[in-house]
Amino acid sequence: MSSNKKTRMEALAERLRAGDSRALGRALTVVESGDDDALALTEALAGAFGEAHIVGFTGPPGAGKSTLLDALIHEWRKEGRPVAVLAVDPVSPVSGGAVLGDRTRMGAHSLDDGVFIRSVSARGHLGGLCEAAHDMADMMDAAGWPLILIETVGAGQSETEITQVADLSVVISAPGLGDELQAIKAGILEIGDLLVVNKVDRDDADETAKHLEAMLALRSGAKRDISVLRVSAATGRGVTELKDEIDQLLEATGATVGADRKRKREARKRRLAVLRFASRISAGISEEDFRAMRPEELDRAIERSLALLSTEVED
Amino acid sequence: MMAYPERVLVTKIGFDGHDRGSRVVAAYLRDAGMEVIYTPPWQEIETVVKLAMQEDVDVVGVSSLATDHLIMPDLIAALRDAEMRHVRLIVGGIIPQNEQPELMDAGVSAIFGPGATSEEIVETVRKLAVEARAARETAEVV
Structure with missing residues (x-):
């Protein structure tokens, strides 16, 4: 299912870059809803903006x-x-x-x-x-x-x-x-x-x-x-x-816009990494298990995610 | 539960400018938690197709109090040509009984006349939005 989903978003990204306005209308809905598809689509278009x-x-x-x-x-x-x-x-x-x-x-x-x-x-x-x-x-x-x-x-x-x-x-x-x-x-x-x-x-x-x-x-x-x-x-x-x-x-401000945009993009990348981690949690840990986690377990999970996050922001 | 609110375009096509009905319906849908893109009357088919595309709506609702409903088959054809076949179309207003089969045959999903309740309209739009999203999903995978 997830690989199918990814392909679908990659196809959408292609159509969008080719200037298909229907694809843009659709892509706006996808990122607006902020679900897994949104992450896949943003990733498929990374570097295109x-x-x-x-x-x-x-x-x-x-x-x-x-x-x-x-x-x-x-x-x-x-x-x-x-x-x-x-x-x-x-x-x-x-x-x-x-x-x-x-x-x-x-x-x-x-x-x-x-x-x-x-x-x-x-x-x-x-x-x-x-x-x-x-x-x-x-x-x-x-x-x-x-x-x-x-x-x-x-x-x-x-x-x-x-x-x-x-x-x-x-x-x-x-x-x-x-x-x-x-x-x-x-x-x-x-x-x-x-x-x-x-x-x-x-x-x-x-x-x-x-x-x-x-x-x-x-x-x-x-x-x-x-x-x-x-x-x-x-x-x-x-x-x-x-x-x-x-x-x-x-x-x-053309020159400074570039630097400024870079800064904003880094911030967004961080946000994306957090979102990605959040979706991993929601996919991997059930609500019940999450509630049942002991504080020290939760701390470890957060530590791991932070480590993961910093490596992902680097790329 | 939908992943995001139903998106509905409420519009009027043709020469009639009596827009009280479309405004009331827009308010019903808003109060039911939907996102309504509202346009003034006198829209053209081409504009409606473009709006539906840019706004990525699930359902288009057209209000017709004169004979504008007779343009619906053309609108449906235009949506199909633009590869927007998944979008569901409903018509509200004064639609003579003997002309309703023609509209339904052309692909209109529902017709609401005088006396239709807000509950009926909301429930139908909800159902059609689910259908539209499923149809779009199928079209995307293929």
Whole structure:
């Protein structure tokens, strides 16, 4: 059974690398579910990723993230650049279900083969992303999409996890969502490589932008010289400039992105090793035996797994 | 128990824009723990196939209150051409009795008319999602 499974995932990996979008759709489901198949698929594609630029977009609900993404996709498509999108929406804490509607605002691209959009439910994971976001972005990368945009759940002020996945994080704000105090609070505003004030067609937008600029002036250390861009996704104002700024930042940080990505990849490899060990435990030790293990036995098992883990991270 | 939630595309094809029904059904499915990809009305067949592919859904639910259900055979053919034969299709709304056999013959898995309960719909979608995944698995192994 397991060898059969492995072959199936290897076949899927091949189709994915050949640019079959059905295979990508399927691969995203596989890694999202995080089971044995996910490990087999990630292994089959090891070394196939690391080429794409990943840009994260975060900000409070109603800031206009989806609409702005739609406008940005138009800009990149005008240049003929293919764009893949992971749109993460909240999950119901009651039922575990979700209505994923972000792509509704990107409907204009539904017939464009140069755009691939996947809706993702956060599946109860905090931090603004789904647990498998890393792996899902990797699948898009391995399938040859050169630019991957990730839209996080617009949940609140602490959805900072995007920096672990993205090469560049764009924080989107909008007027009317808070006063001056909001601008100096810790949280998502601190992770932005680029701050955007959307909806500048509104009268109070300039005030919001000024608050953000004042906050940046008070900031010490890194990320002090970042720009606050004024855009309106609705009218299109400033969207081209935002796209240019993102392109430039990606270009400028090209070298450091490589090193940074390497670091993130090592961390992920470690996580993969832990997962692999966890699946070995679940395969090899029954729930009953596990409960019956004496503390010293458990300690030995953990020691062995750590030793195993460090050798596997090396390769 | 499914390894991950059922993924269902809820959509409307054609010219009719009355989307209350599809919204209500989307909410039923969400409350039953499913992941619903919801689209506005006026979709084209090509778009629906592409969405089903990118979102890797198990079931496509089409709402039809006018004559849009008559496009279902074309949608089924398009899904087949795209090698998405495993995806199950359900139709809800106003479907005249005498036209239902034609849809079922074309490969529609279930039709829900006025008075269908949320329990019926949820139960059917659950069952069809299991079928769809099994069919996909078989197709992958071959």
